[in-house]
Every structure is written in structure tokens, then in C-alpha cells.
Amino acid sequence: MWRPSDRDLCIALSRRVCLSPFTTTTTMASPSQLLQFIDQNADKFIGRLGEAVAIPSISGDATRRPDVFKMSAWLDGQLKSLGVTTKLMDLGKHVMDGQELPLPPAILGRIGDDPKKKTVLVYGHYDVQPANKSDGWDTEPFQLVIDEKTGRLIGRGSTDDKGPILGWLNVLEAHKALGLELPVNMRFCFEGMEENGSEGLDDLIKSEVAKGKDGWFDGVDCVCISDNYWLNSRTPCITYGLRGLVYFKLTVSGPARDLHSGVFGRMVHEPMTDLIQLMSKLVASDGTILVPGVDDMVSIADAEEKQIYEKLDYSVKDVEDAVGAPITLSDDKVEVIMGRMRMPSLSLHGIEGAFYGAGAKTVIPASVSGKFSIRIVPPQTPEKIEPLVVQYVQQEFAKLKSKNTLKIENLHDGRPWLADYKHWNYEAARRATEAIYKRAPDLTREGGSIPVTLTFAESLGVNVLLLPMGRGDDGAQYVSRGHVLTVSRIGVDVFSCTARRTRSSTARTSSKAASSSARTSTRSPPSTHEVLPDWIHGTSRRDEKSRRSRRSEANVSVHPTVLVPESEPESCIRCQCCRRRCSRAEGGGRRAVLQYRSNAVDYAESCARGTIEGSVAFYLQAAPRTNRCLRTYVHADAS
Numbered sequence: 001m002w003r004p005s006d007r008d009l010c011i012a013l014s015r016r017v018c019l020s021p022f023t024t025t026t027t028m029a030s031p032s033q034l035l036q037f038i039d040q041n042a043d044k045f046i047g048r049l050g051e052a053v054a055i056p057s058i059s060g061d062a063t064r065r066p067d068v069f070k071m072s073a074w075l076d077g078q079l080k081s082l083g084v085t086t087k088l089m090d091l092g093k094h095v096m097d098g099q100e101l102p103l104p105p106a107i108l109g110r111i112g113d114d115p116k117k118k119t120v121l122v123y124g125h126y127d128v129q130p131a132n133k134s135d136g137w138d139t140e141p142f143q144l145v146i147d148e149k150t151g152r153l154i155g156r157g158s159t160d161d162k163g164p165i166l167g168w169l170n171v172l173e174a175h176k177a178l179g180l181e182l183p184v185n186m187r188f189c190f191e192g193m194e195e196n197g198s199e200g201l202d203d204l205i206k207s208e209v210a211k212g213k214d215g216w217f218d219g220v221d222c223v224c225i226s227d228n229y230w231l232n233s234r235t236p237c238i239t240y241g242l243r244g245l246v247y248f249k250l251t252v253s254g255p256a257r258d259l260h261s262g263v264f265g266r267m268v269h270e271p272m273t274d275l276i277q278l279m280s281k282l283v284a285s286d287g288t289i290l291v292p293g294v295d296d297m298v299s300i301a302d303a304e305e306k307q308i309y310e311k312l313d314y315s316v317k318d319v320e321d322a323v324g325a326p327i328t329l330s331d332d333k334v335e336v337i338m339g340r341m342r343m344p345s346l347s348l349h350g351i352e353g354a355f356y357g358a359g360a361k362t363v364i365p366a367s368v369s370g371k372f373s374i375r376i377v378p379p380q381t382p383e384k385i386e387p388l389v390v391q392y393v394q395q396e397f398a399k400l401k402s403k404n405t406l407k408i409e410n411l412h413d414g415r416p417w418l419a420d421y422k423h424w425n426y427e428a429a430r431r432a433t434e435a436i437y438k439r440a441p442d443l444t445r446e447g448g449s450i451p452v453t454l455t456f457a458e459s460l461g462v463n464v465l466l467l468p469m470g471r472g473d474d475g476a477q478y479v480s481r482g483h484v485l486t487v488s489r490i491g492v493d494v495f496s497c498t499a500r501r502t503r504s505s506t507a508r509t510s511s512k513a514a515s516s517s518a519r520t521s522t523r524s525p526p527s528t529h530e531v532l533p534d535w536i537h538g539t540s541r542r543d544e545k546s547r548r549s550r551r552s553e554a555n556v557s558v559h560p561t562v563l564v565p566e567s568e569p570e571s572c573i574r575c576q577c578c579r580r581r582c583s584r585a586e587g588g589g590r591r592a593v594l595q596y597r598s599n600a601v602d603y604a605e606s607c608a609r610g611t612i613e614g615s616v617a618f619y620l621q622a623a624p625r626t627n628r629c630l631r632t633y634v635h636a637d638a639s
Contacts, residue, residue, distance in 0.1 A: 057128055062101055072107060091200030103193060109188035118185070122189070128195060142155065160227065187220055205455050206455075223456045228470065232471070238444070241417060244376040246382045246389070247371070258366050287329050341447060371411075378418060429441075
């Protein structure tokens with residue numbers, strides 16, 4: 001299967017960062033000095049990502065709210081160290097699960113105020129979704145781990161969205177370290193509530209825009225967001241549409257406390273029974289939304305529109321490979337794609353209050369809550385969908401003739417969004433992407449929701465671009481070491497291209513671009529004798545008691561390599577790249593030998609050429625790799 005080299009991925013992001021609206025040349029110069037810096041600092045970039053992943057900044061968990069604040073402080077410090085002027089914006093408080101909690105701050109930043117340059121606003125989010133090893137993870141979610149068999153960097157947030165954010169920081173670091181001027185002015189807006197409704201952000205954006213020249217977003221020419229994914233691992237894409245979201249919570253309550261089924265079974269109305277009945281009435285097994293009027297809002301696609309989906313480099317097999325099973329709702333490619341891009345969908349997410357632990361507890365829960373969401377598309381809006389859902393659920397509950405009580409809540413929502421993909425912002429991205437990947441990117445509408453996209457578009461009155469950095473098999477918690485460095489490289493090129501397009505596209509500029517590109521394409525790869533950095537160790541970071549416990553475990557031939565901060569090397573069994581054991585590992589009776597799919601030299605070569613990927617882990621990637629090495633690496637990062 002064809003797959004672009006990670007070096008190419010890096011260059012693509014770099015070209016996009018540098019693309020401006022007035023360049024007419026198709027060959028754009030790659031700043032080789034910057035790319036070499038990225039290659040040489042790949043391990044440092046991966047280490048930075050490891051630090052970020054280690055902070056469990058789960059915005060939807062009240063107990064983790066301090067960690068979200070910790071992440072904001074960490075990120076703010078990183079930005080300031082790179083010369084970015086920042087301000088932590090207080091967004092107030094909100095109520096979640098009956099608790100009043102402070103909202104994590106939004107981080108606003110700026111660097112560069114040259115009126116001759118274009119100003120690019122970059123958005124990202126530093127919060128993540130919940131993750132527990134019991135959810136199906138093979139490793140601890142909040143430890144960045146190298147999967148020795150696939151080369152993946154595994155960790156919550158690596159692609160969604162800490163990796164992408166850090167990719168931009170890596171680009172800034174490269175310019176600062178080399179003493180190079182940024183070709184564009186940059187503005188940043190990073191939030192900590194994206195995974196929980198982006199509460200407070202819309203008001204902040206609107207208030208800053210209302211301040212005019214005194215606001216943080218004054219002079220912004222375009223917006224770039226990297227918080228979504230390619231359709232597959234072969235063809236890059238540019239996204240011009242998003243589905244919206246309405247997220248509901250149904251709570252059924254009955255007895256004053258939990259009951260024993262042996263005492264009260266078939267004597268009382270049970271909340272769980274009612275809730276399951278209600279949840280079963282929401283969506284059919286073929287995906288049809290059973291709430292009257294929801295599907296009816298969307299027009300039927302005509303032949304011309306279906307042809308757009310037919311041309312996409314995406315197949316039923318790609319979907320099956322991504323999910324790991326042949327379970328698509330249809331064997332028709334177009335129908336499957338439209339189900340993601342242009343049709344609404346309803347998904348059931350979970351039940352709170354129910355018994356789920358080990359054993360056989362015969363409890364009748366006193367109160368249970370079911371959560372589900374509807375992804376919506378134009379012309380649907382949350383305001384149109386919510387009344388339909390509320391009315392339907394209440395009617396279905398009445399049919400049960402239950403004496404329990406029902407509560408319906410809209411936890412959060414967001415409208416769908418469509419952009420003009422013929423705008424110069426998209427043209428810049430298309431040229432940069434095509435120049436690197438040697439193929440035109442697919443134009444896609446994404447099935448996910450990023451509500452702030454529409455807010456930026458409407459409030460600022462500028463074009464918003466979605467530049468996916470995660471591949472289709474990323475999954476939102478994994479990231480290939482190779483793809484990571486690509487992010488940084490693409491960031492460098494995006495800068496160069498944007499700046500270049502703001503200047504005149506003379507023949508002289510075209511000549512320089514072609515010359516620089518040629519020089520970059522012949523650049524020698526890094527040495528294949530480099531080994532993993534000191535902060536890559538063979539076991540998880542734990543306290544001394546845990547380490548002693550693990551040393552008594554049976555020998556194993558394969559175990560993940562966990563990335564931990566360089567400041568704590570003493571806490572882990574350290575393994576270098578060449579099947580080498582450390583004395584502590586042998587003394588503890590645990591094999592620290594890493595078994596690789598290829599030989600140690602191949603793995604060392606892959607590491608030397610590796611990178612940091614993800615949504616904008618893309619920005620983090622910073623090293624070329626041979627095709628042979630690429631076959632050892634599978635990109636992934638799921639949500």
C-alpha cells in the first residue's frame with residue numbers, strides 16, 4: 001500500500017504554514033534549515049508531547065478539573081518561553097453533575113505585529129476525553145508509550161488535540177533557535193473545555209472581536225484548525241464542513257435508594273427497565289433515527305452530489321480496517337460516506353448509575369441516566385432538534401405507564417458548519433499538500449463536531465480552514481512516532497507558503513522557491529546509528545513500591561516503551577535502541593530486552609527518522625524515513 005514518507009508529511013505541514021493567498025507558483029521553497037532543526041530535535045519534541053500526555057486534563061470529569069488547570073499553566077509556560085505574549089482568560093464558572101466548578105481558562109496569545117504580513121489565528125484545545133485502561137487500552141492512557149511492534153506513540157491526546165498544538169510550538173521554537181523571522185503574524189486561542197461543550201468560549205471570542213483594535217483577534221486574516229482526520233492513511237484531505245451536535249442525558253428515578261432484586265423484583269417500577277425501553281426507541285439497528293422529523297429535515301442527495309463522494313479515495317474496506325471488523329451499515333461506498341459526511345446520526349454512549357463491576361450484584365438502581373447524542377447537518381440546528389427529541393421521549397415514556405420520573409437534559413450542543421473551499425486559504429492548503437504528497441487532497445466534510453469553527457467564521461468574518469493532521473486510522477489516542485515530526489515540518493512549510501503568497505509572485509520568487517525545494521529534496525537523511533534518547537524507558541513511571549512489585553513479575557519478551565520526562569530517568573527501567581538490558585532490569589529478574597519486528601538497526605533507523613504525530617502531532621513530526629521503515633509503522637490515534 002502506498003504511503004507518503006514521514007519526511008514528506010512534515011514538509012507538507014511546513015508548506016501550509018507558509019502559504020499565503022497571493023502565491024501563484026506551484027513549487028514552493030522548503031526552508032531546509034528549519035527542517036534540519038526539526039530532524040535534529042525530534043526526540044525533544046516527542047519528550048514535550050510525553051509531558052503533555054501525562055497530564056490527565058479531562059474536562060468532563062469534575063475530579064480532574066485541577067489537572068485541566070495544570071495543563072493550562074503548563075501550556076502557557078511553553079508559549080511564553082517561545083516569545084509568545086499570552087493571557088489566561090477567566091471564563092467564569094459552570095455547573096456539571098450538580099457541582100459548581102471553575103471553567104478552565106482560555107489561553108490567548110500573539111507573536112508578530114507586522115502590518116505587511118498576513119495574520120493567522122490557530123485554534124486548539126488542551127483538554128481530552130476520559131480514558132481508563134479498562135476501556136480497552138493495552139497501556140496506561142496517560143503515559144506516552146511506544147508500541148514496539150507498530151511504532152505507534154500511544155497516549156490520550158496525542159492526536160486530539162495536544163499533539164497538534166505542540167506542533168505549532170515546535171515550529172515557533174525552530175524559528176527562535178535559528179534566529180529566523182516568522183513569515184506571518186500569529187495569534188493563538190487554546191481552550192480547555194472543547195470535549196465538554198466549549199463553555200464560555202463563544203462569549204469570549206465575541207467580546208474580543210467587539211473590542212476592535214484592542215482585542216486579541218484584531219487583524220486576523222484567516223483561521224487554521226487541526227482537530228480532525230484524513231479519511232484513510234493514503235490520501236491527505238482538506239475539510240470544509242462539520243456536523244453539529246446535540247448531546248442529551250435522560251435520567252429515570254424511582255425508589256429513594258438502591259433496592260435488592262430478591263426483595264423488590266417485580267414489585268416496583270424499576271428505573272433501569274424504563275431507561276432501556278426509552279433508549280431502544282431512539283435509533284434503529286440500520287442507523288435510522290427514530291425521532292420523528294429529524295431525518296426528514298435533510299434533503300436527498302442528487303446524482304451530482306453523489307459523484308463527489310464516489311471520487312473520494314475511501315472505501316468500505318477502509319472503514320472496516322479502521323474499526324477492526326466488517327460491520328458497515330451498507331456495502332455501498334457512497335451510502336457509507338454520506339452517513340458520515342452529510343447525514344445526521346444518533347449514537348448511544350452509556351448509562352450512569354448502573355452496576356458494571358465484576359461479580360453478580362443483584363441491585364435495582366434507584367436512579368439511572370442514559371446519554372446519547374445526535375450529529376446534525378445543515379439545515380438542522382440544535383434549536384430545531386431539541387424540541388423534537390424532548391417531545392418524542394416524553395411521549396414514549398408516557399406509553400410505559402411507569403410511576404418513575406423522567407428528566408431530559410441538553411448537556412451541550414453546536415451547530416453544523418460549511419466553508420467556501422475555493423477561498424485562498426483552502427487554495428494555499430491544497431497547493432502545499434499537493435506539492436508534498438504528489439496528489440490532490442480530497443475535499444471532505446467531517447462527521448465530527450468542532451463548534452468553535454462556526455463561531456470564528458461568523459464573529460471574525462474570515463475563512464476557517466480545517467487542516468487534518470491525524471490519519472484515518474489514528475483513533476485519537478495513538479500517534480505514530482514518524483507522523484509526529486511531520487507536524488512540525490508541515491507547520492514550517494505552511495508558514496513559508498503563507499508569507500510567500502502575501503508577497504508578489506514574481507518569476508524571481510518562483511525561481512527561489514524551485515531552487516530551495518530542490519535543495520530540500522536532496523538533503524541527506526539523519527544518521528541511522530542514532531539511538532533512542534535517554535527519556536525513553538522500558539517500563540511505566542511508578543513509585544518505588546510499584547517498581548519493586550513489577551520486578552517480581554514473570555519475565556516477558558515484549559513490553560511497551562514508555563516516554564517519560566527526562567528529569568525522572570531514575571524511576572524507570574531504561575532501554576536503549578539496540579536490545580540492550582540495563583543492570584537494574586536484569587537484577588530485578590525482568591527482561592528489558594525490546595523485541596522488534598525488524599532488527600535493531602532497522603529500529604534505530606526508524607527512531608532516528610521518527611517524528612511526533614497526531615492531529616497536529618503532525619506539527620511535531622520532524623524526521624524523514626525510508627519506505628522500509630514506514631512499513632513498520634502504523635499510524636493511529638482514536639477517540
